[in-house]
Amino acid sequence: MNVGLIDVDGHSNFPNLPLMKLSAWHKKRGDTVRWYNPICDSFPRPPFDRVYMSKVFTFTPDFPYYINAKEVIKGGTGYSYPDGGKPLDPEIEHIYPDYSLYGITDTAYGFLTRGCPRNCDFCIVGKKEGLKSRKVADLSEFWNGQKNIMLCDPNLIACPDWKDLIQQLIKSKAKVNINQGIDIRIMTEEKAKMIKRLRVDSVHFAWDRYEDKEIIIPKFKQFKEITEWGARKTSVYVLTNFNTTIEQDLERIYTLRDLDYDPYVMIYEKEKTRNDDPVRYLQRWVNNRKIFKTIRRFEDYDPKMG
Numbered sequence: 001m002n003v004g005l006i007d008v009d010g011h012s013n014f015p016n017l018p019l020m021k022l023s024a025w026h027k028k029r030g031d032t033v034r035w036y037n038p039i040c041d042s043f044p045r046p047p048f049d050r051v052y053m054s055k056v057f058t059f060t061p062d063f064p065y066y067i068n069a070k071e072v073i074k075g076g077t078g079y080s081y082p083d084g085g086k087p088l089d090p091e092i093e094h095i096y097p098d099y100s101l102y103g104i105t106d107t108a109y110g111f112l113t114r115g116c117p118r119n120c121d122f123c124i125v126g127k128k129e130g131l132k133s134r135k136v137a138d139l140s141e142f143w144n145g146q147k148n149i150m151l152c153d154p155n156l157i158a159c160p161d162w163k164d165l166i167q168q169l170i171k172s173k174a175k176v177n178i179n180q181g182i183d184i185r186i187m188t189e190e191k192a193k194m195i196k197r198l199r200v201d202s203v204h205f206a207w208d209r210y211e212d213k214e215i216i217i218p219k220f221k222q223f224k225e226i227t228e229w230g231a232r233k234t235s236v237y238v239l240t241n242f243n244t245t246i247e248q249d250l251e252r253i254y255t256l257r258d259l260d261y262d263p264y265v266m267i268y269e270k271e272k273t274r275n276d277d278p279v280r281y282l283q284r285w286v287n288n289r290k291i292f293k294t295i296r297r298f299e300d301y302d303p304k305m306g
Contacts, residue, residue, distance in 0.1 A: 001026065001049040004036035008055035008063050008078065011102060016054050017109055017152070018075060018088060020097035027098060035101075038065035055079050059271045082124040097142055108174075109150045110142030112165045116155040118183075120208065122242050122268055125154040133158035139168040151178045157191050158183055166194045175199045181206045181237055184219045192226040200233065207256065208239040210248045220259050231262040238286075241279045242268040249279070250298055253286055262289075276303075 003026045007016045023033045036051050042065075051069040055062070055078025077084045087093065097109065114136045119126040133155045143149055149172065156162060156178060169176050181204040182195070195203060207216055224234070236256050240249045249265075256263040265283040267273060273280055285301040286292050295301050 001029075001031040002046075003031050003033045004041065004048040004051040004067075004069060005033065005101070006036045006051060006053040006063055006067075008053055008076075009057055009060045015099075015102040015104060015109060016056070017097060019052060019054050020099060020101050020109075021088060021092050021095050022052055023101045024095045024098035025092045028095070033098075033101075036067065036069075038063075038067075042066055042068050053079075077124065077128065082127040084128045094137065094141060096144070106146050107148040107150055108143035108146040109152065110137065111152050112137055112139065112168075113153045113156055113159040113161075117158055118155065122208070122239065123154075129154070133160075135159055135161040135165065139165075139172060143172060143174070147174055149174045149176045151176060152180060153178065154180050155183050158186060162191070163194065166191075166198070170194070170197045173199065175201065177201070178204060180204075184223065185212060185215050187219045187223055189222070189226060192223050196227045196229075202233045202235050202262075203229070204235050204237060205261075206237040206239070207252050208237070208242075210244050210252065213252070213255070217255065217259070220256075220261060224260065230260045231257075234260075235262040235264050237266050238263050239266050239268060240282065241270070241273060241277075246278055246282065249282060253282075253298075 005019050005023060007019055009016070026033045036048065041048070045068065048069040050071045050073065051067050053063060053072065053074045055074070055076045057078050058081050060078055075085050079085060099105070099108075112135065113133050115130040115133045116123070116125045117131050117133060119131050139149075149169065151169075156165065159165065176198050177200070184205045184207075205220075224230075227233075238249065238252050238256070253263045253265070263286055265286045267279055267283055281301065281303045282298060284291075284303065285295065285298055291301070
């Protein structure tokens with residue numbers, strides 16, 4: 001087969017894992033696989049036997065060009081919100097990804113677990129993957145000695161197998177980035193001590209729900225006492241524009257800074273907000289580290305700054 005691939009979101013920032021797995025599976029069968037080029041691959045060339053289109057984000061515009069193919073298969077949450085549509089067949093889902101598709105040589109990407117018990121209204125993971133964190137792979141399924149591991153798990157330490165999985169990450173001696181964050185609400189002394197053994201530039205947490213502050217603040221204090229990690233190694237996603245006021249957003253931001261954690265503002269449905277919305281100014285102030293360290297209070301921040 002002659003197979004074409006289209007990363008609808010664009011592949012400049014983050015690789016599309018399903019496309020890398022589909023590429024590996026087809027190449028293993030002896031098929032020809034390459035990116036679909038709307039200029040070079042349209043008529044009068046012979047059509048592709050099959051073209052896969054993958055879209056992660058619902059707000060990404062669809063591929064606007066004619067697709068010269070006998071068969072076109074679309075997949076991903078961007079097309080089938082919120083369930084993500086038909087999953088990959090098991091033999092494709094569990095194949096070692098074709099990192100050469102994106103020219104990746106030193107980083108491994110994948111999931112050790114899927115699902116999350118939280119069922120937050122702003123998150124699709126529970127609807128898409130289930131309300132239980134469960135092991136879906138060992139590290140060797142997508143890692144083979146790379147220096148870096150990009151882990152996409154939604155709630156790793158909620159999985160019953162968390163200890164074995166973190167031990168696999170420790171044993172790899174690779175630098176680990178758990179990019180979706182770690183659930184601080186279920187942090188324990190044992191979990192914190194194991195996480196401390198990971199090679200990380202920083203670990204990510206989230207304080208999404210303002211009302212969780214009575215649970216979260218003591219957990220943050222405990223984690224810091226155990227790891228002795230400061231703001232340079234501990235960042236916290238702060239969800240805004242969902243069900244909180246600016247005053248509640250600021251309370252979380254100031255509290256995190258006082259605890260020596262590094263807040264990072266995430267705007268819910270940012271694409272629907274205006275550039276002059278106060279929450280946009282809040283994000284610019286907090287996420288610009290130099291400004292945030294220099295200007296201590298939001299009311300002193302001038303949005304017209306560079």
